Amino acid sequence: QKEVEQDPGPLSVPEGAIVSLNCTYSNSAFQYFMWYRQYSRKGPELLMYTYSSGNKEDGRFTAQVDKSSKYISLFIRDSQPSDSATYLCARPQGGKLIFGQGTELSVKP
Amino acid sequence: DAMVIQNPRYQVTQFGKPVTLSCSQTLNHNVMYWYQQKSSQAPKLLFHYYDKDFNNEADTPDNFQSRRPNTSFCFLDIRSPGLGDAAMYLCATSRGASGDTQYFGPGTRLTVL
Numbered sequence: 001q002k003e004v005e006q007d008p009g010p011l012s013v014p015e016g017a018i019v020s021l022n023c024t025y026s027n028s029a030f031q032y033f034m035w036y037r038q039y040s041r042k043g044p045e046l047l048m049y050t051y052s053s054g055n056k057e058d059g060r061f062t063a064q065v066d067k068s069s070k071y072i073s074l075f076i077r078d079s080q081p082s083d084s085a086t087y088l089c090a091r092p093q094g095g096k097l098i099f100g101q102g103t104e105l106s107v108k109p
Numbered sequence: 110d111a112m113v114i115q116n117p118r119y120q121v122t123q124f125g126k127p128v129t130l131s132c133s134q135t136l137n138h139n140v141m142y143w144y145q146q147k148s149s150q151a152p153k154l155l156f157h158y159y160d161k162d163f164n165n166e167a168d169t170p171d172n173f174q175s176r177r178p179n180t181s182f183c184f185l186d187i188r189s190p191g192l193g194d195a196a197m198y199l200c201a202t203s204r205g206a207s208g209d210t211q212y213f214g215p216g217t218r219l220t221v222l
Contacts, residue, residue, distance in 0.1 A: 008149060034210075036213075041197075041215075041216070041218070042215050042216065043113075043115075043199050043200075043201070043213030043214050043215050043216045044152065044199070044213045045212075045213065046210050046211070046212075049210070088151065088152075092207065092209075095140070095157070095159070095164070095206030095207060096142070096154050096157065096206075097152075097154070097211060099151035099152050100151060101149070101150060101151050102149075102150075102151060104149075
């Protein structure tokens with residue numbers, strides 16, 4: 001079992017939709033998670049990080065961790081075509097990042 | 110602007126012909142990483158430097174080597190590229206190694222003919 005798993009998609013939504021991107025993790029000791037966004041042919045960029053349980057909000061983006069179900073979510077409100085990218089969840093381990101496979105999102109105008 | 114720069118952005122090489130990819134950073138970060146990312150896959154860490162200390166991942170093939178001559182620069186050498194080495198190679202930096210944010214360069218897309 002991979003330590004961090006994501007549904008690779010692709011996920012296609014109309015502009016303005018609420019998007020839910022999800023990861024599951026295997027080790028309940030994990031407490032710190034990150035979401036990276038990667039545009040086509042570019043390197044990943046940090047979008048948000050979240051620690052332990054609860055929500056963290058930044059503009060149209062909300063990151064949520066549910067420790068009881070070992071679930072990490074990223075919600076995008078009022079999605080825009082510019083949000084079209086691959087979204088990678090990650091967690092740090094021993095000085096490196098463990099990435100999920102990434103979910104490819106396409107927001108159609 | 111402080112950033113992570115990778116050169117070249119696109120590299121074409123022949124099977125078995127050595128190739129070197131370059132990464133430089135103006136962030137003055139202690140840690141530099143090299144990742145390999147194949148299509149629709151997660152970035153896979155090859156190795157990283159904490160200052161001058163080299164840390165190789167256990168499953169990184171011997172075909173891949175790295176050099177960090179100073180804080181700002183790090184190189185990835187592929188001694189004998191195979192068709193399976195065609196991928197995007199990402200360089201990243203972080204201030205420290207314990208959960209610090211990693212900042213990625215734009216990547217070098219390697220094609221092996």
